[in-house]
Amino acid sequence: MSFIVMAEETVYTSTSLNEAQNWFELYKNETLSKWRVFRSTKSFGCTGLRADNVMKTKKILWSVKAKQGIGWSFDGVPRILVGKRQWMCHLGPDLCQKKKERYKRQKEERKALGFACGKNRNRKSKKVGCPAMVYLTHLIRFPEYKVTVNRIRARKAASKRLKDDIMAGKAIAAEHQFLLKLPDPSCHEGHPTCVVMAEPGGEPVQPVQKVQKVEPEIYWPDPNIGTTSHQELCPAAPIPVQFTSFENFEIVQILDSNEERKSIAVEGRFRDQEGRAVVLMQKQGFRNDQLAEVFSPAAQLKPIFQNDIYSNQTALLPPHLNELKVTTIYPAEEKHILRYQKEHVSFVTETPDLYNNVIRPYVDSASFSNQWIYNILEHKKEAERIVFEDPNPEHGFILLPDLKWTGKGLEDLYLQAIVHPRNIRSIRDLRGHHLPLLRNIRDNGTRAVIYKYGIPAHKLRVYFHYQPSFYHLHVHFSALTFEAPGILCGKAHLLTDVISNLEITPDYYERAVMQFTIRDNHPLKTKLDDIGYFGGGVA
Template identity: 45%
Template structure:
């Protein structure tokens, strides 16, 4: 459990990640949410596979839990190896081998480590809304070249109506949830932020993944950033890298990838900190914007992000795709559907 490091003695705030649509709030009932009593997956009833990514060793399925209302998403992901503990976890008598074949100097085996060193990172979303299902479902994707005009006419009205609830973010910022997971926090209302492990992180240094969440509300994405936010961005860069180096084996800033997503998965500004060698989700050019580049662009032109054309990826199953399609910007014709 991460210890909390404070930048000052002032009061602090912070909160967790439970996706809920602002228009689809579930009723308050312990029977409605499965998380209060879940101990195993025996009550999960599989409906369909949303995504099976062999490269990332990731499986995402949709289903339901017996005796609980609402759909559920279960995300299963193989963990990375921890180099510092290979002897303890793998190279011992508890790791059993089953030979597939041998040929000359080559042997092919299946290895079965002990159960305590063979866990699968599991994320469960319940009750899951249609927006969650669309988010994780494997679908044809398209790139949108979003001009400021398209942002104002299509994207902004859409996100105001369809975005997930930000209550989980405010819970973190107000210390109502995940307080024990906070790695670092600066409570300043204008330049402060909370540094907290991303839900996708399995805890190993090789897959380090943290989120910096500003205390300041009302900044939806990089589209809203201007020169007035430079002190906030620079503080997140400097204090965030210092806190990570202090807590995680002296990891230097030069081995961190620090970036925004556009479009983000939720519309309270946040910055991703990942280990540079880790191929984290969403690090590609059509999604990620390095913090250093964002700072530089704003220093060159204060209103850069309100005037720039920004690219982003959208799935055909998403409502935003339908809206861009209705405006004649996108077509659903796809090689994957032929």
């Protein structure tokens, strides 16, 4: 799911008509508004379009500017407009006004001629001329024909290739796209509406609903003609190994064992396969919907001791109640092993000079790959896990569950917001012109959590890590009931504090002295040791 705020209206993007209609129903319920269909094209919502009919009656579009209705900017993907539907507020303009005036005039003429015209009922119209409108546009996208530059020659070449492939009867990967434009409640005029508030005294909340991303559907199929593979057009990175068991796995060493978090990290290897692996395991908390099975005859108790009214036992629960959260990194490099190895930590007081002369060059030369992040931003991976997206390239972001959260319980809710701009590595790079991005994450991120999981903003911890685990700006969203890793001072910086600092001083994080903790086996610690930071008496 994604939505874009445009002036006082919001454009939602969905892959199915049902989801778009669900948003509309949610919006009507939240604002207590009623609507009537104003215009609708015949082909709107049709999913069985024939290739020849489409190419005869439809144009290939790359971008559309619209003062009214829905437009979109160039993103390199060609589209075909299938149809449109438009609703008007039920208290909008009186569309029958001219007909009523003509009927009244004819009645007065008949009455002047002496005809009996019956009782004169002059009813005042309930219409107040409310200008609020809802627009829904149905498109078909062709991501395989995406162009990287916005030039006429490139667009014409891609359009011709698309037309030729369609007319040749080739199976083409395509996606239905429904754009729903909902007005802000303040757009209604002449009558009251209901505005849902995020918090008492807070800003009005627009309804947000999750949309599950789906794989591209295939249109115009021909069993005798193959489909051009995406790998041929855009070579992909090697596919990671998928493990369904730990068969042939050998433990090399235990990296860390945390009794408080009930977790363990081990280094190992798979026999007959090259490379090392890091495996993280963590026991899960209890789920309320499974307590009936826990407190049942299926749970076998083994006594340990008993003293008067107090006793201790161990419980053997059914296997499906003993699932572990498992994260596997394979092939793992030395930096991954160092990251998860239990070690002592040290405090670093980072001045602007220390950052510019030591830490920033280290970050620039760090070999951690951000390709997995770009796969998420480009919807190549984990698209089905996206909770919310604002695709704006400057202040947009994607919100999705963190790998540490299984998604089965809300007590340990843990999400990450990954920003679309790729030139912001950490909070050190943030300046005053990034405030729209940060406010967007704060407002729409918490808004999405409210409507998807029912957890209000005052029950969330929203923060950055510094130093971060990877150098692409991201924000953590966790439930207050979850003691997530890295929430202590020396690591976490609350989003509201960061916004406030930049509002006061736009270059705050360029000039600030910042403290953070660092593992003693971290490569950055070695860099600091080389310049005598810890041995030279620097506090």
